Amino acid sequence: MKVLITAGPTREPIDPVRYLSNRSSGKMGYALAAAFTEAGHQVLLISGPTKLDIPDGVDLIPVETAADMFEAVEHHLGRMDTAVFAAAVADYRPQEVPEHKIKKTGETLTMELIRNPDILGSCRGRFGFHGVLVGFAAETENLESNAREKLTRKGCDLVIANDVSQAGIGFDSDRNQILLVHPDHTESLPEDEKHHLAPRIVREIEILAARP
Numbered sequence: 422m423k424v425l426i427t428a429g430p431t432r433e434p435i436d437p438v439r440y441l442s443n444r445s446s447g448k449m450g451y452a453l454a455a456a457f458t459e460a461g462h463q464v465l466l467i468s469g470p471t472k473l474d475i476p477d478g479v480d481l482i483p484v485e486t487a488a489d490m491f492e493a494v495e496h497h498l499g500r501m502d503t504a505v506f507a508a509a510v511a512d513y514r515p516q517e518v519p520e521h522k523i524k525k526t527g528e529t530l531t532m533e534l535i536r537n538p539d540i541l542g543s544c545r546g547r548f549g550f551h552g553v554l555v556g557f558a559a560e561t562e563n564l565e566s567n568a569r570e571k572l573t574r575k576g577c578d579l580v581i582a583n584d585v586s587q588a589g590i591g592f593d594s595d596r597n598q599i600l601l602v603h604p605d606h607t608e609s610l611p612e613d614e615k616h617h618l619a620p621r622i623v624r625e626i627e628i629l630a631a632r633p
Contacts, residue, residue, distance in 0.1 A: 422630055424457050425501045426450055427494065427508035427540070429469035431487045435515055435532070436523045444592040445509035447471035449557075449615050453505060454479045456619035460627070465501070467493045469508055487511050487537035494540050495548055503553040503630055506541045507581075509592075513537060545576035553629045555579045558602075561586040568602040578629050579603055581622060601625060 428450020432440040447468060454466045455476035464479045467490055475481050482497075484490045487510045498504060513534035523530070544550040556577045558568040561584065568582035582600040585591035590598050590612060598612035601622075610618060 422502035423463045423465070423500060425465050425467065425494065425498060425504045426454050426457070427467045427490060427506050427510075428454070429471040429473075430509050431469045431490060431511045431537075432485050433487065433511045433514035433537075434518050436519050436521070438522050441511060441514070443509050443511065445469070445559075446593055447473050447508075448595060449597060449619070450505075450507035451476060452615045452619035453507060453622060455616070456623045460620070460623050462623075465497055467497070467508075469510075487514065487540070491538045491540050491543070495543075498544065498548050498550050501550075501552055503555070503626060504544060504550060505555040505626070507557045508540075509559060510540060511537055539575075541577075542575045553578050553626060555581065555626060558582040559585045559591065565600055565602060565607055568600060569607075572602055572604065579625065 429447030430443045430445040432442045434440045451473045454464050457464045458476060458478040466479050467482045467484060469484055482493050484493055514537055516533045516535045541556050544554055554577045556571060556575060558571050558580050560567045564582050564584050568580045572580040580602040582602055583591050583597055590596050595614055596612055597615050597618055599610050601608040
């Protein structure tokens with residue numbers, strides 16, 4: 422099957438030298454891209470800035486901002502069978518970005534932010550995607566309930582949730598501990614290396630894709 426995966430952070434420019442971003446390393450998304458390819462699937466990886474090597478056999482589209490990622494997903498999603506949204510996309514961006522570097526002129530700096538487009542939330546409606554839709558939920562509290570709410574609100578077939586407040590897993594780590602949140606049940610996977618968890622997630626998605 423043809424699989425689209427988003428991975429990594431986005432960067433929202435504040436001025437020509439600064440940006441807003443997050444701690445996502447992209448490791449989970451890249452591990453999934455490698456695992457899907459090793460399982461014989463065709464993978465398009467849309468990635469924000471990372472320091473990771475591109476997995477063998479994976480087609481890469483590099484992007485910078487949430488708007489860039491939105492545009493790339495909108496353009497390519499229609500030919501995909503499955504879409505997995507593992508990227509940590511910035512929810513907001515500065516409303517105005519000056520042409521020159523902001524100088525330090527006072528004790529405080531006020532910046533107005535506006536919402537970025539909701540990529541995952543646009544898949545079913547705006548993009549008209551009917552394939553298997555998988556989202557990620559990086560939470561710091563109420564892990565399962567927040568993930569289940571996201572699954573329902575965004576029309577996902579599966580949400581993969583992890584608690585990023587726990588030391589040693591999630592952001593910046595090679596390890597993760599996740600919940601597989603389905604519409605009718607939840608399964609917990611024990612903590613493991615991300616590249617070990619990825620094939621297990623791929624098998625779960627293959628099962629979803631095989632359903633009539």
